[in-house]
Amino acid sequence: MPDSGFPWPIETTRLDNGLRVVVSEDRTAPAVAVNLWYDVGSRHEPAGQTGFAHLFEHLMFEGSVNVAKTEHMKLIQGAGGSLNATTNPDRTNYFETVPAEHLELALWLEADRMGGLVPALTQETLDNQRDVVKNERRQRYENVPYGDAWLRLLPLLYPPGHPYHHATIGSMADLNAADLATFQEFHSTYYAPNNAVLTVVGDTTAAEVFGLADKYFGGLAARADIPAAPDGRTVPATGRPAVETVTADVPAPRVYVAHRTHPFGTPGYDVTTVLATVLGSGRGSRLYQRLADGERIAQPDLVGAYGVDLAHAPAPLIATATARPGVSAERLRDGLAEVVDELATVPVTAAELDRAKALLSTMWWRQMSTVDGRADTLGRYATQFGDPARAADRLPAWLAVTAEQIAEQAAELLGAADRVILTYLPEEK
Numbered sequence: 408m409p410d411s412g413f414p415w416p417i418e419t420t421r422l423d424n425g426l427r428v429v430v431s432e433d434r435t436a437p438a439v440a441v442n443l444w445y446d447v448g449s450r451h452e453p454a455g456q457t458g459f460a461h462l463f464e465h466l467m468f469e470g471s472v473n474v475a476k477t478e479h480m481k482l483i484q485g486a487g488g489s490l491n492a493t494t495n496p497d498r499t500n501y502f503e504t505v506p507a508e509h510l511e512l513a514l515w516l517e518a519d520r521m522g523g524l525v526p527a528l529t530q531e532t533l534d535n536q537r538d539v540v541k542n543e544r545r546q547r548y549e550n551v552p553y554g555d556a557w558l559r560l561l562p563l564l565y566p567p568g569h570p571y572h573h574a575t576i577g578s579m580a581d582l583n584a585a586d587l588a589t590f591q592e593f594h595s596t597y598y599a600p601n602n603a604v605l606t607v608v609g610d611t612t613a614a615e616v617f618g619l620a621d622k623y624f625g626g627l628a629a630r631a632d633i634p635a636a637p638d639g640r641t642v643p644a645t646g647r648p649a650v651e652t653v654t655a656d657v658p659a660p661r662v663y664v665a666h667r668t669h670p671f672g673t674p675g676y677d678v679t680t681v682l683a684t685v686l687g688s689g690r691g692s693r694l695y696q697r698l699a700d701g702e703r704i705a706q707p708d709l710v711g712a713y714g715v716d717l718a719h720a721p722a723p724l725i726a727t728a729t730a731r732p733g734v735s736a737e738r739l740r741d742g743l744a745e746v747v748d749e750l751a752t753v754p755v756t757a758a759e760l761d762r763a764k765a766l767l768s769t770m771w772w773r774q775m776s777t778v779d780g781r782a783d784t785l786g787r788y789a790t791q792f793g794d795p796a797r798a799a800d801r802l803p804a805w806l807a808v809t810a811e812q813i814a815e816q817a818a819e820l821l822g823a824a825d826r827v828i829l830t831y832l833p834e835e836k
Contacts, residue, residue: 458577687712
């Protein structure tokens with residue numbers, strides 16, 4: 408197993424306006440990855456503004472003061488680069504990987520849309536992108552089997568008013584109700600240099616990046632009154648399961664069993680990560696061995712477990728299985744719950760633990776093997792934990808987890824009394 412440290416240099420600075428800049432030099436190939444993390448996601452959205460963070464993921468490609476509509480994408484791709492953006496409950500990030508000689512172009516483009524989107528935002532652009540988001544909701548959530556599972560699980564896991572209660576896609580009613588000025592104010596509030604981390608990894612130097620960052624971002628004004636997200640660290644236990652059954656146009660019964668665990672980045676969540684791998688990653692996992700290969704009640708390709716890496720509240724552990732033909736939802740649900748329950752009573756073997764840690768090591772080094780994967784990871788740790796170098800702690804923390812810790816966490820957090828169970832039933836034809 409390779410050394411679990413972080414074998415690349417990390418240099419950081421902070422501009423006068425608060426923008427944090429992280430650079431990791433890597434001369435392996437003549438390419439650079441630029442990754443900009445904004446500390447705004449759906450957990451920051453005030454009541455009545457759900458879906459705003461995700462909508463801006465779209466709007467940020469629709470032109471700014473010096474860049475025409477869709478030109479950002481054309482310029483990066485025309486330079487031989489690739490780009491995208493994502494939103495989750497904790498953050499929004501924008502990223503591109505380009506040949507090293509086009510680093511300055513990428514930084515200029517990111518700075519222009521950080522400071523210059525609001526003056527360029529028009530009602531026509533806003534209306535167009537609202538329609539795009541509505542179509543995305545239909546395609547990803549509403550018109551595919553089981554597509555709304557995440558939309559249903561979040562309210563079952565987190566009570567009303569909790570920052571993780573709603574999904575990033577948000578409410579179409581909220582998006583329709585807001586006017587142009589409301590959206591402009593949202594951008595001005597959160598898309599500020601002192602609410603962002605710029606990370607560059609690849610064929611460059613810290614001095615070059617720091618100079619370019621100051622040149623293009625340094626003139627942007629900081630925002631003094633960025634509101635903090637609501638505190639979601641405590642979720643009161645109800646002492647009873649949260650159960651929902653949905654009858655829908657799905658091909659077979661499917662069951663989700665979910666529990667709240669610990670926030671991402673904590674020792675407790677490191678245990679959750681290894682536990683989830685033992686429970687539901689691949690053919691050697693307990694769920695596959697018991698439900699797909701053993702009792703043969705679950706479809707082999709549709710059984711598994713995973714943690715959702717949310718950093719500011721007890722993050723969910725989700726186990727799921729889809730029934731084979733002729734298997735009832737009740738039997739599948741009982742089988743799934745039984746395997747989860749046994750984590751507290753049937754000790755994880757040395758072979759199971761070694762396998763889980765090998766899978767996690769492979770996953771980690773695959774992420775670290777690319778400049779874009781490394782840039783995203785360093786940006787995450789700088790944003791969420793204040794120090795990009797803390798990324799080096801993650802793999803050693805996983806490798807240190809013991810079978811006893813897994814059993815203890817299962818007994819403490821995965822009991823039936825505080826479990827979420829979501830069941831899909833096929834409509835009768």
